Amino acid sequence: MVEVQGNPVKRFVVKQFLPLGFCVAVVFALLFPIPGNVLYQYKVNGWKLVTTVNMALIFFIFGITLETTELKEAMKGYKVLLLAIVTILFLTGLTGFIFINMDFKPMEFGYGLAIFACVPTSLSSGVALVIQGYGNAALALLMTVCTNILGIFISPLVVKLILSSAIKDIKVDAVDLVIKLGVSIIIPLLVGKSVRELWAPALRFAKKYKVPLYLVNQFQIVMIVWQTLSHSQHELLKQKLYDVVFAIMGAIGQHFFFLLLAILIAWVVPIVGMRMQDGERKAFIIMCSQKSLPTAAVIISYLPSGPGDSFQHVEGDDVATGSQGLGDLGLVAIPCIVFYVMQVFVDAFLANGWASKYEKGQALQSKYADQLAQLEKLEPHAPSLIASTVIEEELNAYGAGAGAAPDTELRFDVAEVTDKARLLGGIVEQSDHLGVSGQNQAR
Structure with a gap:
């Protein structure tokens, strides 16, 4: 999460930059579609140049700001990581058939909802929300990196499988999609990470200008949305209002479906014997319910369009092949955009709930810790505050548990220490009830 110093207006704009940017993009796309449409259609040797540059900048910035130390630490939770990869790229992906x-x-x-189900997890919003909810941020970041790299090879295949089941004779070149995603994702990511590690000024720049880089990253997503909507403005305005509302409700329902699926898996996994700590559970739930809009937009932009009248001039090459297409690609992207916006708001509500529970637990610990510290000052010769089970073990070691009298060298009041231990045990029990996971999980 990007920390912003300054006046409240500046903090609000930075924190809400993406939703505000989406609002501006929608207004300009609907009122002045020509500039965005021109940029969307600009191609060089079959590559949609501006969209590819937007995507490359997103992952270059992601690479130059990517910390390595925390990724190594997160590998301790490799079992949860593997489960997340399977859930994000396969389980949620196959729901595209629904x-x-x-x-x-x-x-x-x-088609848009089906394609969006197949893409990797979000790039920045998911990790920020995990941090906000006191989850394992390093593990969330590792999930982001792994699924977005593996998704280059897996997502096009799953997209082709799902689209082929519903659209007869559709021609989806999965290999071409893999190449385009590789150029848009892997190369910029590796370049950004290499520049950070090999050139000291770049590392200092990335740390000093973290907020501006974050805003440039978010602006690229807004640019992709603006171009896509501008391209399909004429088709979007033709749609009936209740059809658009139904699509919006479908996108919202899809996110809640993914969220419930992730919660269910996180609840079942400990039952079958796989350990999942509190911070790991939070990272798993958030990251497995989110999807990457930039990746979805790039996949959609390179899928065959048509056969509609509005595309016979704009996308003539696709229609000339005689293959079935997806129709208006801008309409395909609309539910993806809605899903992306809603996942931020819905998961922010969930993360705030986790944060509130954690902070209440910490306040409870602090409150009782002060009281117990005062007791220790008043009774400096009393044993340390330890759980009752440990006290019982020590008493048994001296023979008290067997009915014998404690050794005369054991100079403390057993009843008094047991009361202390009972109080401490109550603190731990209440804190656990409130969801406290310990400082090592509050990342």
């Missing part, structure tokens, strides 16, 4: 067969009008909305 959404593509729902009765959306136009069907582009259903």
Whole structure:
């Protein structure tokens, strides 16, 4: 999470930059679609140049700000990491079969939800929310890196599988998609990370200008949304209001479905014997319920469009092949945009709840810790504050547990220490009830 110093207005703008940017992008796309449409259609040798540059900048900045130390520490939770990879790239991805067969009008909305189910987890918002909820941020970051790199190879295959089940004769070149995603993601990420590690001024720059780099990153996402909506402004305005509302509700429902699926898996896993600490559980739930809009936008932009009248001039090459397409690609992207916005708001509410519970637990610990510290000052010769089970073990060692009298060298009042231990045990019990996971998990 980016910490911002300064006046409240500045903090608000930085924190809410993405939702505010989306609002501006929607207004400009609907009122002045020509500039965004021109940028969207600009191609060089079949590559949508501006979209590719936007995506490359996102991952270059991600690489130059990527910390290595915490990633190594997060590898201790490799079992949870593997479970998250399977959940994000396969379990939620295969739910695309559900959404593509729902009765959306136009069907582009259903295609959008199906494609969005197949992409990796979000880049920055997910990790920020895990930090906000006192989860394991290092593990969340590792989930982001691994799923976005593996997703380059897995997501196009899953997208092709799902689309082929619903659209007859659709031509999806999975290898071409892998290449385009590789150029947009892996190369910029590796370049950014290499520059950070090999050139000291770049490291200092990344640390000093963390907030501006964060804003530039978010601006690239806004640019992708603006271009996509501008391209499809004419088609979007033709749609009936209740069809658009149904698509919006579908996107919201999809996120809640992913959230409940992640919670269910996190609840079942300890039952079958796999340990998941509190901070790991929070990271797993947030990251497995979120999806990456930039990756989805790039995949959508390179899928075949048409066969619609509005595309016979704009996307003539695709129609000329005679293959079935997805229709208006801008309409396909709309539910993805809605999902992305809603996941931030819904998961922020969840993270705030976790944070409140954690902070109450810490306050409770602090309150009783002060009282017990005062007791120790008043009784400096009394034993340290230890749990009752430890006291019983020590008494048994001296024979008290067997009915014998304690050794005369054991100079303390047993009843008094037991009361102290009972008080301390009560603190631990209440803190656990409030969800306190310990400082090592509050990342």
